[in-house]
Amino acid sequence: MFTVSVIFLVFILLIALSLVAISIFWPYIIGASWTPTSRRAVKKILEMAEVNAEDILYDLGSGDGRIVVEAARKYNAMAVGIEADPFRVIWSKLVIMILRLRGRVKIIWGNLFNHDLSEATVVTVFLWKKTNQRLKPKLQRELKPGTRVVSYVWTFKGWKPVKVDRKAEIYLYVMGQSDQPL
Ligand SMILES: C[S@@+](CC[C@H](N)C(=O)[O-])C[C@H]1O[C@@H](n2cnc3c(N)ncnc32)[C@H](O)[C@@H]1O
Numbered sequence: 001m002f003t004v005s006v007i008f009l010v011f012i013l014l015i016a017l018s019l020v021a022i023s024i025f026w027p028y029i030i031g032a033s034w035t036p037t038s039r040r041a042v043k044k045i046l047e048m049a050e051v052n053a054e055d056i057l058y059d060l061g062s063g064d065g066r067i068v069v070e071a072a073r074k075y076n077a078m079a080v081g082i083e084a085d086p087f088r089v090i091w092s093k094l095v096i097m098i099l100r101l102r103g104r105v106k107i108i109w110g111n112l113f114n115h116d117l118s119e120a121t122v123v124t125v126f127l128w129k130k131t132n133q134r135l136k137p138k139l140q141r142e143l144k145p146g147t148r149v150v151s152y153v154w155t156f157k158g159w160k161p162v163k164v165d166r167k168a169e170i171y172l173y174v175m176g177q178s179d180q181p182l
Contacts (some may be wrong), residue, residue: 065092
């Protein structure tokens, strides 16, 4: 009985350690580590994208879900967050459940590079400079013309933003316009 309990405890500990390792290292390796967008910047990002109730917003690397939650709560949009960190996925799902937003907001646990984005009408990103560069061909392949892409802090090098708030470091791109050769 004692041996079974020890094996069980070791097993639980291993699972917990694996989750912590995935949480810390996986996002870092595949895209960007976690830094939350300030509430003020979230407001500006959604305003700049002119999010409305017709929109399907994707936040790529959704962290604690603050952008998707605000898009659904304030603008009544449908929103999808894709997040690699299991703890932030659990946290954001809890928030969404408590706020009764499950009908409008979905969080997917996984690598944003492995998910189809074609239904999005607005995409928000706060990743790293090199991750934005890696993301460009996927956005060009999958997003419909007219889809708004808002990037916080980092630009998409080579694309022309249609709106910039330099002080807030927010860049708005429109597919079909911003990604055309100059
Ligand atoms: C800088 S944080 C931004 C979080 C949130 N979007 C916000 O604005 O508060 C970047 C987030 O992207 C996640 N992430 C990075 N690379 C990813 C990938 N390839 N797939 C899914 N999530 C990723 C990280 O775990 C982290 O939570």
